[in-house]
Amino acid sequence: MPSKEETVCNHVQWIDFTQPTQGEMEQLAKRYGLNNYIVRDCLDPDHLPKYDLIEDVHFLILRFFSHSFDKQIATVQDLTNKIAIFYNHDFLLTLHKDEVRFIESIREKYVQPGKCSSTDEVVIKIILQALESFNNPVMRLSERIDFYENHILLKGMAHGYIEALYYIKQQASMCNKILLLMLEPINHIKANKQNSVDLQELKEQHVKIQTLYNQALEDVNNLMNLYMSFTAQRTNDVMKVLTIFSVFFMPLTFISGIYGMNFEYMHELHSKWGYPVVLSLMVLVSLGIYAWIKKKNWL
Numbered sequence: 001m002p003s004k005e006e007t008v009c010n011h012v013q014w015i016d017f018t019q020p021t022q023g024e025m026e027q028l029a030k031r032y033g034l035n036n037y038i039v040r041d042c043l044d045p046d047h048l049p050k051y052d053l054i055e056d057v058h059f060l061i062l063r064f065f066s067h068s069f070d071k072q073i074a075t076v077q078d079l080t081n082k083i084a085i086f087y088n089h090d091f092l093l094t095l096h097k098d099e100v101r102f103i104e105s106i107r108e109k110y111v112q113p114g115k116c117s118s119t120d121e122v123v124i125k126i127i128l129q130a131l132e133s134f135n136n137p138v139m140r141l142s143e144r145i146d147f148y149e150n151h152i153l154l155k156g157m158a159h160g161y162i163e164a165l166y167y168i169k170q171q172a173s174m175c176n177k178i179l180l181l182m183l184e185p186i187n188h189i190k191a192n193k194q195n196s197v198d199l200q201e202l203k204e205q206h207v208k209i210q211t212l213y214n215q216a217l218e219d220v221n222n223l224m225n226l227y228m229s230f231t232a233q234r235t236n237d238v239m240k241v242l243t244i245f246s247v248f249f250m251p252l253t254f255i256s257g258i259y260g261m262n263f264e265y266m267h268e269l270h271s272k273w274g275y276p277v278v279l280s281l282m283v284l285v286s287l288g289i290y291a292w293i294k295k296k297n298w299l
Contacts (some may be wrong), residue, residue, distance in 0.1 A: 012119055014092040016107065018099060025095075032091060033057070042084040042095060046077050049181040051188045060085040060123070060185040063178050064100070064130040065137050067171075079174055083130065087119045094126070102129035121195045127186060128202050131209055134175055138212045141172055145219050152227055162227055169220045176213040182206065244293065251285050 017024070022043065029039050038059045041047055052059040063080040083100065086093040094103060106125050145168060148161060186206055191199045259266070259278060271277075 012090060012092055014094070014107065014122070016103060017093070017095045019097055020095050028093065032086065032093065034086060035059075038086075042086075045082060045097065047082060048076065049178060049185060051185040053188070056088050058085075058087050058123075058188070060087075060127075062127060062130045062182065062185065064102075064133040065175065066098075066133070067137070076174060076178070079171060080178060083126065085123060085126065087123060089119065092119045092122060102126075102133075105129075118192070118194065120190055120192070121198065124189055124195055124198045124202055127182070127189075128198070128205060131179075131182065131202070131205050134179065134209050134213070137175065138172075138209065138216055141168055141216045142212075142219070144168055145216060145223060149219075149223055152223065152230065162224070165220055165224050165227065169217065169224065172213055172217040172220060176210065176217055179206065179210045179213060247293070248286060248289055251289070252282050255282055255285070 015028075017028075020028070020043075025039050025043060028034060029036065033055070034057060035052075035054045038052055038054060041050070041061065042059075047061050049063055050059075050061045062083045062085065063076070064083065065079065066081045067079045081097055081100070083103070084093075084095040086095075096103070103126065106122065106129065144164075148165060148168075152161065183206065186202060189195075189199055189202075255278065259269070267274075
């Protein structure tokens with residue numbers, strides 16, 4: 001089991017686990033008096049952010065963005081990874097599936113004595129880094145939205161745009177949901193003189209990133225509506241052309257249908273000028289229809 005146990009904040013034991021098993025979690029639960037229900041939540045890879053306080057142990061589940069944009073995905077487990085945190089004044093446990101770079105950097109900074117005042121300060125740094133992992137992805141989403149907006153407005157629509165916009169919307173919506181749930185652990189961090197500035201920065205960063213995702217979600221929804229409007233307009237244009245053609249040919253078909261019945265007592269059939277007269281009538285009818293359509297500004 002890859003794990004590291006070191007002392008931080010002068011006396012607190014920080015134990016960091018990677019891929020803990022069920023048996024290892026049971027040993028931790030006995031060692032630190034952890035509740036079995038929150039240990040079970042800790043092992044759920046799809047669990048969303050949450051906060052619990054049982055006796056004197058704080059339990060947090062955080063999620064940080066880990067998707068590399070190599071394929072179109074929109075599930076919680078594919079977009080993000082989970083970090084579970086147990087802590088109080090005497091210990092700090094962090095558990096995660098894979099190696100987390102910002103966890104290592106925070107450990108290197110605070111493993112030295114006197115570098116932090118409490119476990120709350122370390123937890124604030126971990127949550128802040130988890131939040132900042134969503135910053136670059138929302139910028140990438142905004143760039144992709146701008147790309148599709150320019151192509152739809154200036155270069156016309158292409159096959160596959162609506163599918164791409166759907167995945168952008170799903171990713172923005174999923175991240176926005178995770179950020180909304182991250183507010184619960186943030187609000188339960190206690191502020192003191194030493195960490196009040198860091199806590200305020202954490203809250204401001206949360207508001208900033210969530211605002212960016214809300215804006216991206218609103219932009220992609222507007223773009224999808226615009227795309228659907230253009231699609232409907234194009235369909236209407238096609239139907240308009242087909243309708244105009246049918247307006248021209250319906251009276252002509254009516255006239256030709258009458259004279260195609262070949263009744264014996266149709267005088268025009270035996271008239272020398274019957275054929276050119278009927279053709280002239282068709283031309284006049286067509287010109288009249290054209291003039292009427294132009295007057296209505298349908299062409």
